[in-house]
Amino acid sequence: MERLKFATVGSVDDGKSTLIGRLLFDSKSIFEDQLEHIETVSKRRGDDYVDLSLLTDGLRAEREQGITIDVAYRYFATPKRSFIIADCPGHIQYTRNMITGASNVDLALVLVDARTGIVEQTRRHSLLVSLLGVPHLVICVNKMDLVDYDQSVFDSIRHEFETFASRLDLQDVTFLPISALAGDNVVSRSANMTWFEGPTLLHHLENVYTASDENRIDTRFPVQFVIRPQRADIPDYRGYAGCVAGGVISVGDEVMVMPSGLTTKVTAIDSPAGPQNEAGPGKAVTLVFADDLSITRGNMICRPHNRPRSSQDLEAMVCWMDDVNPMQLDKIYTIKHTTNVVRAKMTSVLYRLDISHLHRESGVSSLAMNEIGRVTLHTTAPLFFDDYHQNRTTGCFIVIDETTGQTAGAGMLLSPRS
Amino acid sequence: MKTELGSLVDESVTIIREVAAEFENPVLLFSGGKDSVVMLHLAVKAFSPARIPFPVMHIDTGHNFPEVIEFRDRCVAEMGVRLIVGSVQGSIDAGRVADVSGPRASRNPLQTVTLLDAIAENKFDAVFGGARRDEERARAKERVYSHRDVYGQWDPKNQRPELWNLYNSKHQPGEHFRIFPLSNWTELDIWRFVGDNNIELPSIYFAHRRPVFRRDNMWMAVTPFLQPEANETASEQMVRFRTVGDATCTAAIESIASTVDEVVAETAVARITERGATRADDRISEAGMEDRKRTGYF
Numbered sequence A: 001m002e003r004l005k006f007a008t009v010g011s012v013d014d015g016k017s018t019l020i021g022r023l024l025f026d027s028k029s030i031f032e033d034q035l036e037h038i039e040t041v042s043k044r045r046g047d048d049y050v051d052l053s054l055l056t057d058g059l060r061a062e063r064e065q066g067i068t069i070d071v072a073y074r075y076f077a078t079p080k081r082s083f084i085i086a087d088c089p090g091h092i093q094y095t096r097n098m099i100t101g102a103s104n105v106d107l108a109l110v111l112v113d114a115r116t117g118i119v120e121q122t123r124r125h126s127l128l129v130s131l132l133g134v135p136h137l138v139i140c141v142n143k144m145d146l147v148d149y150d151q152s153v154f155d156s157i158r159h160e161f162e163t164f165a166s167r168l169d170l171q172d173v174t175f176l177p178i179s180a181l182a183g184d185n186v187v188s189r190s191a192n193m194t195w196f197e198g199p200t201l202l203h204h205l206e207n208v209y210t211a212s213d214e215n216r217i218d219t220r221f222p223v224q225f226v227i228r229p230q231r232a233d234i235p236d237y238r239g240y241a242g243c244v245a246g247g248v249i250s251v252g253d254e255v256m257v258m259p260s261g262l263t264t265k266v267t268a269i270d271s272p273a274g275p276q277n278e279a280g281p282g283k284a285v286t287l288v289f290a291d292d293l294s295i296t297r298g299n300m301i302c303r304p305h306n307r308p309r310s311s312q313d314l315e316a317m318v319c320w321m322d323d324v325n326p327m328q329l330d331k332i333y334t335i336k337h338t339t340n341v342v343r344a345k346m347t348s349v350l351y352r353l354d355i356s357h358l359h360r361e362s363g364v365s366s367l368a369m370n371e372i373g374r375v376t377l378h379t380t381a382p383l384f385f386d387d388y389h390q391n392r393t394t395g396c397f398i399v400i401d402e403t404t405g406q407t408a409g410a411g412m413l414l415s416p417r418s
Numbered sequence B: 001m002k003t004e005l006g007s008l009v010d011e012s013v014t015i016i017r018e019v020a021a022e023f024e025n026p027v028l029l030f031s032g033g034k035d036s037v038v039m040l041h042l043a044v045k046a047f048s049p050a051r052i053p054f055p056v057m058h059i060d061t062g063h064n065f066p067e068v069i070e071f072r073d074r075c076v077a078e079m080g081v082r083l084i085v086g087s088v089q090g091s092i093d094a095g096r097v098a099d100v101s102g103p104r105a106s107r108n109p110l111q112t113v114t115l116l117d118a119i120a121e122n123k124f125d126a127v128f129g130g131a132r133r134d135e136e137r138a139r140a141k142e143r144v145y146s147h148r149d150v151y152g153q154w155d156p157k158n159q160r161p162e163l164w165n166l167y168n169s170k171h172q173p174g175e176h177f178r179i180f181p182l183s184n185w186t187e188l189d190i191w192r193f194v195g196d197n198n199i200e201l202p203s204i205y206f207a208h209r210r211p212v213f214r215r216d217n218m219w220m221a222v223t224p225f226l227q228p229e230a231n232e233t234a235s236e237q238m239v240r241f242r243t244v245g246d247a248t249c250t251a252a253i254e255s256i257a258s259t260v261d262e263v264v265a266e267t268a269v270a271r272i273t274e275r276g277a278t279r280a281d282d283r284i285s286e287a288g289m290e291d292r293k294r295t296g297y298f
Helices: A018-027 A034-046 A062-065 A094-102 A120-131 A151-165 A200-208 B002-022 B035-049 B067-078 B087-091 B108-122 B188-196 B260-268 B274-278 B289-293
Strands: A003-010 A074-078 A080-090 A107-113 A136-142 A174-175 A225-227 A239-243 A254-258 A263-269 A284-291 A298-302 A309-320 A334-337 A340-354 A359-361 A370-385 A396-400 A407-413 B026-029 B058-059 B083-088 B126-128 B145-148 B178-179 B210-216 B218-221 B235-241 B251-254
Touching: A003 A018, A003 A094, A003 A120, A003 B002, A018 A080, A018 A094, A080 A094, A080 A370, A094 A120, A094 A309, A107 A120, A120 A136, A120 A151, A151 A174, A174 A200, A225 B002, A239 B002, A239 B087, A254 A340, A284 B002, A298 A370, A309 A340, A334 A370, A370 A407, B002 B035, B002 B126, B002 B188, B026 B035, B035 B067, B035 B188, B058 B067, B058 B087, B058 B108, B067 B083, B083 B087, B083 B108, B087 B108, B188 B260, B218 B235, B235 B260
Parallel strands: A003 A080, A003 A107, A107 A136, A136 A174, B026 B058, B026 B126, B058 B083, B126 B178
Antiparallel strands: A074 A080, A225 A239, A239 A284, A254 A263, A254 A298, A263 A284, A309 A370, A309 A407, A334 A340, A334 A396, A340 A359, A340 A370, A396 A407, B145 B178, B210 B218, B210 B235, B218 B251, B235 B251
């Protein structure tokens, strides 16, 4: 049984928290004491019905103000799959929150209110899903009960979205008509929308095919930690621990170490579950090599004929997330990329993206909080990387403000424009 | 190992290694409770065949179940790790905190002072904890690398964004991070891992007979630190503990599950959350955990 990590995106008004509550409630993943608790709170506040959003709003300020402030994580399982929900609030600091929650998910679920259809926020969220390279997108047209379960409303929203989304890089989009409040097509099929022949939301989540989402071709292994036991019984052991970032590494493979360019052979793969013959993406392993080479944290293991790019001059889409200090050209930042930490200067902003209308705005020299732009940067040492769309793990980086320590930006490396 | 747990193990091991690589002086909080035992086993796996490159620390309220302390000491001896004990009694003796009294008194909240003092004294910059996001509402919102200012405070409204698998370890002198590698594990995952790896746990996690009494709809154990009041009567019941902490605020549940497999089966159909069933400290207020965490609690 595998695990599916998905992000839910939308604002309070879209009924997102209600949908999550519904998923947990109908799949019997809510515990009695949790239910009792939110029933008590709902009653005390004088709500007409039990407010399922209280399940995810965990912080004092959120409950007092009735809003969601930060990404919340929820866990549930069905006999088919385990699920991790990253619940991203949509209305405040939406870019920052959504990127935090959606950066490494398998699927994003965007809610659309059937009464209002595609709004600016839907376009923004979908653009971010596209930029982040989330492999699967589900558009839930919610509150169908408030439009009399009318098929033509659903069809026109779907058509409008498809027209807009043709300009984005979305690989797999599914549309579902639902009512989170009434429970239509969430866990059980709706008797009110017999015209809809697709799956329920839960059925879709249980069955969406994710095995081909990871890059199993291009071998990438950023060295994270060198294991030298200092033990008399194994005096010569040198293991290179890390997490496979791409491809499949097998015992006997000839590999190359970057930046030295030296080659050697994999003689053993140790893992938390014992020795392995091979290791694919996401596996935390320790590699042992035939030759005693100088290899340190931040080096990249690859195949001699399939190497990542290596450069100090980079181009990336950067989302700025620092609410105090905007991105400045020629200021020195720390960049963390795989297991490498380097210093860098942003050298130019090629354009800023108007994320509501997909326009490119030129003549910009800074990015403020929640703004996204294509920038060039120069690093103090080469990075070993791939285009983000080839490999999310070797194509992403974070920007750290050296004065405040804040995670100020998130970057996705791209091939330079020709 | 089953693939389902495998991805959680890979994630946790990667986080533990990253901390060892980036911080100067990490420590792993180890109480002998099941989550911290799983943490210790994951740390062993992360650095095998080398030793774990950091010590473990227990914040000891002095109000423990003796089986757990015996287990704690045996476990660290077998694993060959160094144990540091931060003593709440020591903090009381030094006048850092005032002891609590009365029939409902618990030293549980006093631990924060002892913990922060021990972190400062040992200059720890990264403190591993076994907390999970499924445990509690406030924890569901916390980052894997959770920043603490010089006062040890958590600021839930101003958390650093955490993207992809890239963790930001930057901090000023005197600040530290709490690190939660088990963030994405559930109670059931913990028990499955314990079963798959034949991990020993303190005996009180399994069904046994013990004198208990009813308080606030929970079974509290009769111990030297906690006695029934006049209107409460002690009786012997078949119970086990779902969480293990300070004896004055950790309740038992009725259970006949005496093996890991039986506990897994019981956990899979549990209708009450782990902390809801057993922790008196979370019942203080709606935001009990958040308020304690803000001031530096685990």
